[in-house]
Amino acid sequence: MIECKGVNDMEEKILTNETVKSAAPDRVIKLQIKDMTKKYDNGDGVEHIDLDIYEGEIVTMLGPSGCGKSTILRTIGGFLDVTSGDIQIDGKSIVNLPPEKRPTAMVFQSYNLWPHMTVYENLAFGLKLRKTPKDEMDREIKRHLEMVGISGMETKYPSQLSGGQQQRVAIARSLLLKPSVLLLDEPFSALDAKIRQQMREEVKKIQSELGITIVFVTHDQEEAMALSHRIVVMNKGKFEQVGTPSEIYDNPASRYVASFIGEMNFIPQADGSTMAVRPEEVFLVKDGEACDMSGTIRTIMLLGHYVETNVQCGENVIKCYVQREDIEGVNVGDKVNLKFAKHHVF
Ligand SMILES: Nc1ncnc2c1ncn2[C@@H]1O[C@H](COP(=O)(O)OP(=O)(O)OP(=O)(O)O)[C@@H](O)[C@H]1O
Ligand SMILES: [Mg+2]
Numbered sequence: 455m456i457e458c459k460g461v462n463d464m465e466e467k468i469l470t471n472e473t474v475k476s477a478a479p480d481r482v483i484k485l486q487i488k489d490m491t492k493k494y495d496n497g498d499g500v501e502h503i504d505l506d507i508y509e510g511e512i513v514t515m516l517g518p519s520g521c522g523k524s525t526i527l528r529t530i531g532g533f534l535d536v537t538s539g540d541i542q543i544d545g546k547s548i549v550n551l552p553p554e555k556r557p558t559a560m561v562f563q564s565y566n567l568w569p570h571m572t573v574y575e576n577l578a579f580g581l582k583l584r585k586t587p588k589d590e591m592d593r594e595i596k597r598h599l600e601m602v603g604i605s606g607m608e609t610k611y612p613s614q615l616s617g618g619q620q621q622r623v624a625i626a627r628s629l630l631l632k633p634s635v636l637l638l639d640e641p642f643s644a645l646d647a648k649i650r651q652q653m654r655e656e657v658k659k660i661q662s663e664l665g666i667t668i669v670f671v672t673h674d675q676e677e678a679m680a681l682s683h684r685i686v687v688m689n690k691g692k693f694e695q696v697g698t699p700s701e702i703y704d705n706p707a708s709r710y711v712a713s714f715i716g717e718m719n720f721i722p723q724a725d726g727s728t729m730a731v732r733p734e735e736v737f738l739v740k741d742g743e744a745c746d747m748s749g750t751i752r753t754i755m756l757l758g759h760y761v762e763t764n765v766q767c768g769e770n771v772i773k774c775y776v777q778r779e780d781i782e783g784v785n786v787g788d789k790v791n792l793k794f795a796k797h798h799v800f
Contacts, residue, residue, distance in 0.1 A: 481508040483545075484667040485530070485635055490539030492529050500525050500691040503539070507635075507669065512661055514670040516678040516714070517688030523671040524563060525691075527637050530669060531560040543635060554583075559628035560637040563671075564644075566624065567612040573599070573623050574608035580631050598626040601660060618649040622656075629660070639671045654681050675715050679703070687711050706730070709800040719772050721747075723799070731797045733762070736774035738781065738790050745791035747772065754786060765790060 485507040493499040500522040507513050515523040528534040530541055532553035540547050548556050567576050577595045586594070599605050602622040612620055621641055628636060638657070642650045658681060661668050672678050678685045679699045687694045687702060687710075695707040706712035712730045713720070719736070721729040739745050749767030761781050765772045772792060784790065 483507070484509040484511070484543065485669070486540075486542040486545075487526070487530070488540040488542065490526075490529065490541060491537045492525050492534060493537045498691070499537070503693065505686065505693070505696065507667060509667055510661070510665050511683045512658070512668045512670060512681055514672060514678040514682040514685050515688055516672060516675060516685050518673055518714075521688040522691040523673075523688060524639055527560065527639050527669060527671055530635070531558050531637050532556045533560070557634040558637055559631045559633035559635075561621075561624045561628050561639065561641045563639045563641075567620055567627075569612050571611075572608065573610050573612070573615070576612070576623060577608075577627050577630055580627065594630060595626075598630050599623075601629070601663075602626045603656060617644050618653065621645065621653065625657070625660075629664070633666065635667045635669065637669050640673070641670075642677070643672075643674075650677065651680075657681065679715070687714060706798065712798065712800065717773065719770075721770050721772070728800050729797050730800060731772070731794045733773045733775040735795045735797065736772060736776075737793045737795060738774070738776060738784070739793045741791065743791070744793065746794045747792045749790060749792065751784060751786050751788050751790055754781065754784070765792060767792070 483506050485505075487503050487505040490503045491499070491501045493501075498520075503526060505513075515526060517523055525534065529536050529549075532548070532551060532555075536549050541549050543557055548558075553560075568579070571579070574595060577598065578591055581591045581594065595608065596605070599607060602625055604619055604622050604626075607615070607619065607623070612623070615623065621644075625638075625641065642653045645653065654677060657668070657670075660666075670678075670681060682699060684696060684698055685702055686696045689710050695702055695711045697705075702711060702715055706715060709720070709728060709730065712718050717733050719731045719733065721731065723729055747765075747767040747770075749765040749770075749772065752764045752766050752771065753762075755762045756778070759778070760775050761778055763774050763776060763781060765774060774792065
């Protein structure tokens with residue numbers, strides 16, 4: 455029999471885990487959502503939303519389909535009225551202003567370029583409304599196409615562009631309006647993985663060059679982690695957790711957040727609680743060393759520089775990411791002991 459140390463002995467260690475500070479002390483609040491509720495006639499919507507977004511921040515609303523991400527973005531952009539509460543930019547309420555009077559610009563979930571207009575005409579539309587002189591308009595359009603990496607496409611029609619190029623035009627068009635807050639609603643959802651990654655980099659670059667504030671919406675946790683200064687994890691019209699990517703990954707506030715972000719083993723406990731352990735926090739230890747669980751190796755998969763192994767521990771299958779050298783000589787069917795470097799209890 456192998457003596458295993460009870461997992462509850464480790465809880466203390468987790469509670470002392472240092473929390474990453476997200477805020478520099480001198481940050482300026484750009485956008486404030488104050489006790490905002492937006493209810494549709496059928497009762498769906500979002501309730502009692504409070505959020506401060508700082509100047510120059512990329513904040514991402516992350517959550518499954520229907521949780522209310524677009525609803526929040528549309529209330530900020532002015533495409534939906536709030537039911538109650540307030541939204542302020544630079545300390546001034548914007549809820550009674552129409553979209554074009556707000557210091558915001560929005561890129562919608564689906565491409566919304568005008569198909570019968572060339573790229574130039576699409577980009578010039580908003581500038582013409584603002585009575586921008588022609589030479590300045592030409593200069594600005596050229597500069598913005600360069601910024602989003604599609605120089606020289608002025609005379610093409612949207613149908614002659616790839617999905618990624620169309621999204622770049624949509625982003626350029628919103629940037630031309632010089633918004634102080636840019637609202638991006640799942641702008642890359644129709645693009646393939648490689649282009650998405652490229653576009654993420656592009657958005658980060660534009661944000662740091664222009665210093666604008668971005669509210670980004672996605673249901674892709676990897677995209678949220680890669681792009682954001684802070685993430686708002688949403689569930690059914692409410693906020694579950696607001697924090698930096700590392701705060702949310704390292705210290706998920708609820709089981710919901712833990713299951714939504716990254717991989718997690720959930721292990722039911724005798725007292726009715728659930729222990730949550732990330733696969734990279736599980737280590738194989740030698741016989742005789744303190745361990746948390748014991749089991750039998752079910753699968754071993756080499757995934758490049760690390761190995762994923764699944765270990766059957768009673769009724770639970772524990773997924774572990776281990777270094778290649780740590781699993782050398784270990785085979786499917788072998789008995790192993792597992793130690794958890796870190797865990798959470800929900
Ligand atoms: N115009 C509307 N009238 C009534 N209900 C609506 C309307 N728009 C959205 N809803 C409902 O409000 C809830 C939130 O919708 P919302 O579009 O904000 O979700 P979402 O998080 O953006 O989802 P997705 O990831 O699918 O875009 C959903 O239950 C949706 O059915
Ligand atoms: Mg949406």
